[in-house]
Amino acid sequence: xxxxxxxxxxxxxxxxxxxxxxxxxxxxxxxxxxxxxxxxxxxxxxxxxxxxxxxxxxxxxxxxxxxxxxxxxxxxxxxxxxxxxxxxxxxxxxxxxxxxxxxxxxxxxxxxxxxxxxxxxxxxxxxxxxxxxxxxxxxxxxxxxxxxxxxxxxxxxxxxxxxxxxxxxxxxxxxxxxxxxxxxxxxxxxxxxxxxxxxxxxxxxxxxxxxxxxxxxxxxxxxxxxxxxxxxxxxxxxxxxxxxxxxxxxxxxxxxxxxxxxxxxxxxxxxxxxxxxxxxxxxxxxxxxxxxxxxxxxxxxxxxxxxxxxxxxxxxxxxxxxxxxxxxxxxxxxxxxxxxxxxxxxxxxxxxxxxxxxxxxxxxxxxxxxxxxxxxxxxxxxxx
Numbered sequence: 033x034x035x036x037x038x039x040x041x042x043x044x045x046x047x048x049x050x051x052x053x054x055x056x057x058x059x060x061x062x063x064x065x066x067x068x069x070x071x072x073x074x075x076x077x078x079x080x081x082x083x084x085x086x087x088x089x090x091x092x093x094x095x096x097x098x099x100x101x102x103x104x105x106x107x108x109x110x111x112x113x114x115x116x117x118x119x120x121x122x123x124x125x126x127x128x129x130x131x132x133x134x135x136x137x138x139x140x141x142x143x144x145x146x147x148x149x150x151x152x153x154x155x156x157x158x159x160x161x162x163x164x165x166x167x168x169x170x171x172x173x174x175x176x177x178x179x180x181x182x183x184x185x186x187x188x189x190x191x192x193x194x195x196x197x198x199x200x201x202x203x204x205x206x207x208x209x210x211x212x213x214x215x216x217x218x219x220x221x222x223x224x225x226x227x228x229x230x231x232x233x234x235x236x237x238x239x240x241x242x243x244x245x246x247x248x249x250x251x252x253x254x255x256x257x258x259x260x261x262x263x264x265x266x267x268x269x270x271x272x273x274x275x276x277x278x279x280x281x282x283x284x285x286x287x288x289x290x291x292x293x294x295x296x297x298x299x300x301x302x303x304x305x306x307x308x309x310x311x312x313x314x315x316x317x318x319x320x321x322x323x324x325x326x327x328x329x330x331x332x333x334x335x336x337x338x339x340x341x342x343x344x345x346x347x348x349x350x351x352x353x354x355x356x357x358x359x360x361x362x363x364x365x366x367x368x369x370x371x372x373x374x375x376x377x378x379x380x381x382x383x384x385x386x387x388x389x390x391x392x393x394x395x396x397x398x399x400x401x402x403x404x405x406x407x408x409x410x411x412x413x414x415x416x
Contacts, residue, residue, distance in 0.1 A: 068141040102133035104168040136164040170200040252295040255414035264348040264390030281403040290314040305408040311385040322369040342397040357387025
């Protein structure tokens with residue numbers, strides 16, 4: 033059999049910056065792959081206004097942009113083709129005599145997307161929180177996404193797919209195994225990635241008995257929770273628009289060493305915060321498990337082996353992949369895996385003495401969409 037070469041690239045819809053930001057901002061590339069991005073000259077409009085939209089996507093590709101009101105209904109939409117450099121310009125009109133509120137512009141291009149908030153006829157002092165599309169019912173989200181597996185759920189819920197008709201539903205995590213056991217949900221078309229708060233859920237219960245959990249402290253010291261003049265702020269984690277994967281994998285952290293401390297990240301419960309002091313190294317021992325390789329022979333050439341590149345990606349408000357003063361060493365860099373196999377990966381974070389202080393979202397192998405964990409890495413000097 034031939035071996036498929038698979039390098040995990042996360043194509044995400046990500047909201048970066050302060051949690052109360054009215055406009056989401058995103059780097060032009062994530063992992064070298066361009067994704068759609070749109071922006072407007074302002075964020076407040078009234079009915080009858082024309083919204084000028086600038087953006088970029090893959091060169092010579094078509095982007096669909098929806099104008100969605102605060103009830104999840106499409107008020108207007110358009111399609112625009114990017115030029116040879118990926119840039120485009122277009123506009124959308126706001127209908128007259130509409131009920132105002134926190135609306136959204138949602139751009140989709142292929143299997144990736146981007147959302148930003150716009151205010152229509154809004155006169156309040158405080159901008160409402162932005163929770164599009166996760167704030168909408170799953171069936172309403174199908175107006176904007178092609179695949180039910182791309183539907184996003186509220187923080188306390190997780191996504192499953194109904195077996196009877198393939199429609200999405202958001203349920204409490206502790207009910208997933210029961211629903212699958214009764215045949216109500218179909219496991220094989222789900223994405224098995226982990227993403228704090230919103231992403232599609234694994235059907236397996238997480239093992240909480242590993243040694244890393246015994247290292248986690250509940251309350252972080254003030255030098256971790258309050259960092260003055262920090263270079264990078266993790267911000268909201270965002271959520272991926274994941275394609276259906278031709279394999280099912282999972283991963284978990286077994287142990288860690290060299291870190292100042294490991295804490296629960298209170299802003300996003302369930303996320304682990306690894307704290308590293310400048311001038312120190314921290315290592316994570318990580319287990320990747322390949323449960324099965326699916327046969328998609330009608331669309332992909334089948335192979336019983338997959339080559340996985342153990343890439344690590346950073347996300348934050350200071351340039352997405354930019355992490356000055358922090359180097360990585362990953363061993364092994366590449367591994368060939370078969371069904372029901374496992375592999376140990378060692379990830380070492382090396383912080384220089386002059387590394388800027390800050391917090392980073394870090395995606396571990398084999399990537400968010402393929403079962404990898406997302407953690408917080410905090411660089412701070414607790415010795416001062």
